[in-house]
Amino acid sequence: MKSSKAFPTTLMEAVTKFSNEDKAFEFAVNLRWPGGVICPMCGCKEHSFLSTRKTWQCKGCNKQFSVKKGSIFEDSPIKLGKWLIAMWLIANAKNGISSYELHRSIGVTQKTAWFMLHRIRLAMQSGSMELLKGTVEADETYIGGKSKNMHAWRREACRLYGQRFSNKTAVFGMMERGGRVEAKIIENNDRKTLGRVITSRVDGYAKLFTDAHTGYDNMKFYYEHHIIQHAREYVRGNVHTNGIENFWSLLKRTINGTYVSVEPIHLSRYLAEQVFRFNNRKINDAGRFITAMTQISGKRLTYSELTGKVA
Numbered sequence: 303m304k305s306s307k308a309f310p311t312t313l314m315e316a317v318t319k320f321s322n323e324d325k326a327f328e329f330a331v332n333l334r335w336p337g338g339v340i341c342p343m344c345g346c347k348e349h350s351f352l353s354t355r356k357t358w359q360c361k362g363c364n365k366q367f368s369v370k371k372g373s374i375f376e377d378s379p380i381k382l383g384k385w386l387i388a389m390w391l392i393a394n395a396k397n398g399i400s401s402y403e404l405h406r407s408i409g410v411t412q413k414t415a416w417f418m419l420h421r422i423r424l425a426m427q428s429g430s431m432e433l434l435k436g437t438v439e440a441d442e443t444y445i446g447g448k449s450k451n452m453h454a455w456r457r458e459a460c461r462l463y464g465q466r467f468s469n470k471t472a473v474f475g476m477m478e479r480g481g482r483v484e485a486k487i488i489e490n491n492d493r494k495t496l497g498r499v500i501t502s503r504v505d506g507y508a509k510l511f512t513d514a515h516t517g518y519d520n521m522k523f524y525y526e527h528h529i530i531q532h533a534r535e536y537v538r539g540n541v542h543t544n545g546i547e548n549f550w551s552l553l554k555r556t557i558n559g560t561y562v563s564v565e566p567i568h569l570s571r572y573l574a575e576q577v578f579r580f581n582n583r584k585i586n587d588a589g590r591f592i593t594a595m596t597q598i599s600g601k602r603l604t605y606s607e608l609t610g611k612v613a
Contacts, residue, residue, distance in 0.1 A: 311588045316390045326383040327356055330369050333595050341365070342372030342599070373598040374421040384408045386595075388418050393426075393590040398560040398575065420608055423571035425598045426578035430482070433505040437479040439546040440500060440512045442491045445557065445569060446470030471566045473573065474499055477546045482581040485549070485573045487566075491517045500524075511543055549580060567610060 310316040320326040331339065339358060340347055346362025357368045370376050375385055387408055391399050399407075401416035410418070474496065475485040484503060488495050496517040501524055504510065510525040512518040513532050521527045528541045536542060553576045557564050564572050582590045 309588050309592060310390075311586070313390060313394070313587070316591070317387060320383040320386040323381055323383050326381070326386055327369065330382050330386065330595075333592070334369060334373070334599065342367055372600060372602075374425045374601050374603065375598065376602055377604075378418075378421075380410065380414065380418065384410065385418070388415075389422055389425075389594055390587070390591045392419060392422050392575065393579070393594045394587040396579070398556040398572075400560050417605055417608065420568065420571055421603050422594070423575045424601050424603050425594055427571070427574040427601075428578070428597055430484075433508075434476055434478050434482075434484065434503055435505040435508050436481070437540075438476055438504050438508045438510055439479065439543045440474070440476045440496075440504075440510060440518070441543050441546045441550070442472060442474045442488070442496070442515070442517075443550045443554075444470035445473055445554070445564065446566075471569055473569075475546050475549060476500065476503060477549060479545055483546065483549050483577055485553075485577055487570055487573070491515065493517050493520055497521070497524075511541060513543055549576075552576060552580065568608075 308319075310319050319329070338347060339349060339351075341349060341358070341360040341362060343365055344360060344363040346360050348361040349358040350361070351358055352366070355368075357366050359366050369382070370378060375382070378385070388404055391404065391407065399419070401412050401419055404410075404419060405412040405415035408415070472488050472491055473485055474488045474491070475483060476499075477483040486499070488499065493516070497520060500510070500521065504525070506524065508525060509528065510518075510521055511528045511530070512521065514529050518527070518529070530536065530538060530541050530543060537544065553573070556576055557572060561572065578594070579590070582593055585593070
């Protein structure tokens with residue numbers, strides 16, 4: 303199979319190219335296996351191609367496989383062309399794309415579109431081994447429904463017991479100024495939890511900038527720690543956390559404006575989606591799409607796992 307380097311550069315070019323299933327297949331194969339097709343089960347390079355079914359017969363393990371095998375596309379009856387267009391849309395939509403919008407755009411049911419989007423978000427997850435360096439901002443936020451939308455009895459119970467964020471999920475983030483961001487769900491925002499996350503992901507020579515939350519009190523023993531008192535000011539020279547707070551603003555705009563309601567069990571994938579777009583903000587649409595495509599292998603999400611019906 304000939305190598306194809308003709309990457310689409312706009313949405314129109316992507317739709318034109320991937321609406322042809324043969325071109326979509328060739329594109330996916332060349333991108334996934336640029337050095338030649340490899341069996342995803344045993345790693346053998348010896349195989350025969352069954353053109354009528356667009357599958358390969360491995361000569362090592364004697365099993366058949368397709369370009370979808372061992373990727374987020376596995377066991378999906380959706381054509382590759384629709385998958386690629388869906389990946390283009392979500393990788394380049396600044397405020398995300400809802401399942402209803404995707405179902406109208408590519409002609410699948412809303413339920414199918416929802417499942418596709420979560421599988422693509424899984425592909426966007428990429429845990430970097432490189433520590434955050436230089437100037438690092440850290441902050442926590444809370445994602446969830448507004449208290450005014452709670453039942454009166456639950457709102458009153460929260461008020462009585464001081465559970466201000468009982469209906470929300472705590473999320474912690476760190477950002478290299480001018481660089482990448484990391485975000486994850488945390489069980490709480492105490493010193494032990496925040497300290498463990500920060501020291502495991504931030505280089506010891508970095509400068510750490512946080513607000514005055516007591517969970518950061520012991521960071522002075524590990525880093526050059528600068529604190530901004532938000533009760534009095536938001537910027538003092540170069541001491542601020544505006545970068546990570548800007549990321550929170552983008553995240554909440556996406557969740558509240560596009561997705562409206564996000565269940566806590568799915569929140570990690572929505573975080574991965576926003577982190578992916580933010581960390582690849584300096585490249586063009588084609589670059590973000592290609593980056594997402596290079597991360598599809600070795601990841602699989604079944605509908606049972608997604609809906610929590612796995613025993």
